[in-house]
Amino acid sequence: MATSPDLVPTPAQTPADPLLDVRDLHVEFRTRDGVAKAVNGVNYTVHAGETLAVLGESGSGKSVTAQAIMGILDTPPGFVTRGQVLFQGRDLLTMSAEERRKVRGARIAMIFQDALSALNPVLTVGEQLGEMFRVHRGASRKEARAKAIELMDRVRIPAARDRVRDYPHQFSGGMRQRVMIAMAMALEPDLIIADEPTTALDVTVQAQVMDLLAELQREFTMGLILITHDLGVVADVADKIAVMYAGRIVETAPVHDIYRAPAHPYTRGLLRSIPRLDRKGRELYAIKGLPPSLLHIPPGCPFHPRCAQARGRELCRSDLPALLPVVGGRASACHFWKETLGDDNAAADRAGA
Amino acid sequence: MGRYVIRRLLQMIPVFIGSTFLIFFMVYALGDPVAALFGDRAPDPATAAQIRRDLHLNDSLGEQYLIYMRNIFTGDFGTAFNGQAVTSLMGSAFPVTIRLTLVAVVFEVVIGIALGVVTGLRRGRPVDTGVLLLTLVVISVPTFVTGYVLQYIFGVRLRWTAPSVSPSAPVGELLLPGLVLALVSLAYVTRLTRTSIAENTRADYVRTAVAKGLPQRRVIVRHLLRNSLIPVVTFIGTDIGALMGGAIVTERIFNIHGVGFQLYQGILRNNAPTVVGFVTILVLVFLIANLLVDLLYAVLDPRIRYA
Numbered sequence: 001m002a003t004s005p006d007l008v009p010t011p012a013q014t015p016a017d018p019l020l021d022v023r024d025l026h027v028e029f030r031t032r033d034g035v036a037k038a039v040n041g042v043n044y045t046v047h048a049g050e051t052l053a054v055l056g057e058s059g060s061g062k063s064v065t066a067q068a069i070m071g072i073l074d075t076p077p078g079f080v081t082r083g084q085v086l087f088q089g090r091d092l093l094t095m096s097a098e099e100r101r102k103v104r105g106a107r108i109a110m111i112f113q114d115a116l117s118a119l120n121p122v123l124t125v126g127e128q129l130g131e132m133f134r135v136h137r138g139a140s141r142k143e144a145r146a147k148a149i150e151l152m153d154r155v156r157i158p159a160a161r162d163r164v165r166d167y168p169h170q171f172s173g174g175m176r177q178r179v180m181i182a183m184a185m186a187l188e189p190d191l192i193i194a195d196e197p198t199t200a201l202d203v204t205v206q207a208q209v210m211d212l213l214a215e216l217q218r219e220f221t222m223g224l225i226l227i228t229h230d231l232g233v234v235a236d237v238a239d240k241i242a243v244m245y246a247g248r249i250v251e252t253a254p255v256h257d258i259y260r261a262p263a264h265p266y267t268r269g270l271l272r273s274i275p276r277l278d279r280k281g282r283e284l285y286a287i288k289g290l291p292p293s294l295l296h297i298p299p300g301c302p303f304h305p306r307c308a309q310a311r312g313r314e315l316c317r318s319d320l321p322a323l324l325p326v327v328g329g330r331a332s333a334c335h336f337w338k339e340t341l342g343d344d345n346a347a348a349d350r351a352g353a
Numbered sequence: 354m355g356r357y358v359i360r361r362l363l364q365m366i367p368v369f370i371g372s373t374f375l376i377f378f379m380v381y382a383l384g385d386p387v388a389a390l391f392g393d394r395a396p397d398p399a400t401a402a403q404i405r406r407d408l409h410l411n412d413s414l415g416e417q418y419l420i421y422m423r424n425i426f427t428g429d430f431g432t433a434f435n436g437q438a439v440t441s442l443m444g445s446a447f448p449v450t451i452r453l454t455l456v457a458v459v460f461e462v463v464i465g466i467a468l469g470v471v472t473g474l475r476r477g478r479p480v481d482t483g484v485l486l487l488t489l490v491v492i493s494v495p496t497f498v499t500g501y502v503l504q505y506i507f508g509v510r511l512r513w514t515a516p517s518v519s520p521s522a523p524v525g526e527l528l529l530p531g532l533v534l535a536l537v538s539l540a541y542v543t544r545l546t547r548t549s550i551a552e553n554t555r556a557d558y559v560r561t562a563v564a565k566g567l568p569q570r571r572v573i574v575r576h577l578l579r580n581s582l583i584p585v586v587t588f589i590g591t592d593i594g595a596l597m598g599g600a601i602v603t604e605r606i607f608n609i610h611g612v613g614f615q616l617y618q619g620i621l622r623n624n625a626p627t628v629v630g631f632v633t634i635l636v637l638v639f640l641i642a643n644l645l646v647d648l649l650y651a652v653l654d655p656r657i658r659y660a
Contacts, residue, residue: 072563074555105566112564117557120576121656135567167655183565 017089018045019223020069020191025083027061027068027247029294030076036294038064038078040247043323046191049221051214053234053255055270056244057291062227065244066193069225070110071100088190106136109184111213113196115176119168125152125179126164132186151182155212174205178212185216191223198233210237231274235259243267246292246302249323253330263332263341265307301335309336358648365640372636376629377418386410386623421629431626433619439630442615447634449522450604450611454596456524456531457538461589465539469546469585470578476551485547488540496599500533500606517608530607534600538592545588549581556580583653590646594639 027039039061046052054062067073068080071092085092087108092100112118120128129151130144139147145164152160155178157171168176177197184192194213198206214237217224228234234241234255241258243251243266251264262268269287289306292298298305300317310316315335323333326341334340387401387410396404404410409417424431430439472481491499507529508516518526553559554577562576601613608614612631619627651657 070564072560101566101568103566104564110561110564112557112561114557118561120558120562120580122579122654123575131567132565135565135571169656 018086019048019050019088020044020046020225021084021086022065022069023084023086025065025068025085026081027064027073027078028081029078031295034295037297038247038294039068040297041083042244042247042249044242044249044252046223046225048190048223049217050240051217051224051226051238053226053228053238053241054244055228055231055234055241057229059291059294060244061247061294062244063195064247066110066195066225066227070108070193071104072110102136105132105189106187107189108191108193109187109189111177111180111184111192111194111197114200115173115180116168116200118180119176121168124165124167125171128168129164129179129183129186132183136187147186151186152179154185155179155182155216157182173201174209177201177205177209181209181213181216185220188220189222191225192217193225193227195227196229197226199228199230206233213237231270243270246297247294248302248333250303250333251331252323254328257328257330261341263326263330263337264303264334265309265340266303268340269306301333309334309339354651358644361644361647365637365644368640369633369636373422373629373633374418376632377421377625378414380623380625380628381414381417386625388623421626425630425633430630433615433624433627439626442627443630443634446610446612446615446631449609450597450600450613452522452524453527453531453534453600453603453609453611454593456527457535457596458589458593460532460535461539461542461592465542466546466582466585468543470550470573472543473547473550473581474554474573476547481547484543488543491536491540496533496537496602497606499536500530500603503529503533504606520610522609522611527609530603530609533606534596534603538589538596542585542588546581546585549584550577553577553581579653583650586649586653587646590642590649591639593642594635597638598635 022042022044025039025042026037029036029038042061042065044052044054054065056062064073064078067078069085069087069092073080080093083093087103092103095103119125126145126148129148130139130141133139133144133147134141149160149164152164157163157175157178163171168179171179177200180197184194192213197213198209201209210233213224216222226234226238238255240252240254242249243258243264245266251258251262251267253263258267259271262271266287269285272285273287275284287306292302292305298317300315300319301307301310301321304310304316307316313336319335321333321335323331326332326337332340386408387396387404409420412420421431428440430443433439433442468484472484475481504516507513514529515526518530556577558580559572559577562572567576597612600609600611601617603609604611604613605617612635615627616631618624619631
């Protein structure tokens with residue numbers, strides 16, 4: 001996205017400086033059964049106007065990373081033990097609680113998965129939207145209501161003027177998620193983190209909500225972190241992808257490269273398990289085994305017990321592969337990435353021939 | 354909503370008839386009211402017969418009940434053992450008990466909810482454990498024990514308040530009795546609020562409120578507390594009726610001439626009009642309090658709609 005000619009950089013920042021720069025983030029949960037290492041050294045950057053898709057199974061640490069950035073981790077049991085979260089050059093983790101509160105909602109906003117439980121059931125949507133302006137901007141009750149109606153119009157909720165007095169349960173799933181988006185958009189933040197924003201929705205509504213989100217993001221040149229396990233959603237809207245496994249990023253790449261030829265066996269497994277129309281009737285591929293318990297992450301490469309390529313290789317069992325640059329602005333945390341990439345390139349060439 | 358209220362009000366009619374008949378029957382079964390009226394001395398047989406005739410005591414139970422109900426609807430609740438009209442006893446007793454109940458409810462709401470919020474937000478910490486232990490003690494010790502102990506400490510030894518309440522029962526003198534009356538319910542309110550708060554602190558909408566960058570105070574009061582109080586309000590509402598009836602013990606301890614005092618006298622003297630009349634009003638208070646709670650429920654939780 002940074003190379004597209006129509007993108008005008010915001011004056012406060014040069015396009016080279018990332019909006020968000022997460023460095024070596026570690027998060028652990030201290031539970032009765034032991035310490036669960038949920039995030040183990042995550043690095044990623046998001047630029048203004050860019051969409052980063054974070055992909056992974058449940059328990060891969062993608063949501064916990066987002067919560068740590070947002071500062072809404074349940075503490076205890078969750079603790080950030082190491083790392084930096086630089087937002088516009090300032091480390092969020094060393095800010096005072098009050099400074100951080102002012103960033104939340106106003107500069108970085110979050111969209112949650114299930115709008116029905118994420119919205120307060122006993123307050124009208126107008127109150128919940130207007131609250132953003134009342135708290136962060138000191139708006140009067142009347143101004144806040146007017147702003148709420150404006151926001152609802154912007155996310156194309158019909159009859160906003162009447163519906164502003166309705167409660168969340170009176171909206172359909174898609175409309176509720178639009179309310180969530182409106183709430184995140186309210187103060188025109190620089191960064192939005194969307195945690196599986198369409199998972200709870202019907203397929204037809206999913207596309208509408210994603211389109212709306214992408215459109216608003218373009219309009220305001222916001223950074224967007226899209227957390228998902230839905231590879232279909234990612235292809236259309238993301239600029240780059242980070243794949244997470246057991247609290248680590250195992251592969252990053254520009255979006256289209258990863259579909260053509262993944263450089264990590266786990267990514268390849270994920271891609272193969274997408275149902276495809278041209279493979280109708282055949283059994284769906286599934287990655288063997290289960291993701292590791294975060295209490296006991298296997299030594300070496302955490303994916304080795306489930307990896308076909310690791311079979312018989314001592315290196316995979318003993319050495320943790322670092323996330324290193326491979327080709328074309330991509331990075332992979334696999335000792336044998338050349339092999340992985342080569343396989344698929346060859347396969348893609350065969351298919352193309 | 355209107356239809357719902359009407360239906361609920363109509364449901365009160367059979368409950369009202371049933372409960373008054375039950376009470377009437379129980380008082381009737383207690384024994385001979387004429388003998389009770391005269392205490393230890395045996396009454397003159399002619400006088401006794403005269404009183405029996407006047408009070409329709411020679412009629413069957415059903416007939417007596419019908420006569421009583423007919424009188425109630427003309428506003429005649431009969432006379433107490435001392436010749437006073439039951440309605441005039443009610444006129445002096447109910448305001449006193451209502452005042453006492455209100456004092457108790459204020460204690461319940463203010464102290465109970467405050468303790469519940471504090472302990473709910475600090476689960477497992479010393480404050481939480483301490484308060485929890487205290488509520489357990491309060492719940493397990495009977496009211497008459499806490500009543501006499503507090504009366505002795507604050508009324509007799511420290512002289513902070515009058516140990517016994519004067520007939521006019523001003524609010525100032527009702528503070529200690531109100532606290533005693535409230536104590537057990539207060540402990541329940543604390544525990545209920547604590548559980549409810551603790552449950553809701555992990556709710557998604559609370560996380561949303563934090564993610565919106567709201568100050569902690571606003572998150573707790575507007576988002577967390579508002580949702581957590583729904584079960585507490587239900588409890589307090591139904592408790593109002595129970596407090597008024599349960600004031601018998603407290604009113605005895607502090608010599609308050611309220612409903613409990615009059616009921617006690619009525620039972621002692623086998624005086625059916627007093628007992629049935631007072632209990633009937635208490636039943637009505639209970640029914641209305643319950644209806645109000647159900648209506649309040651819909652106000653607090655917009656997901657509930659009555660049709």
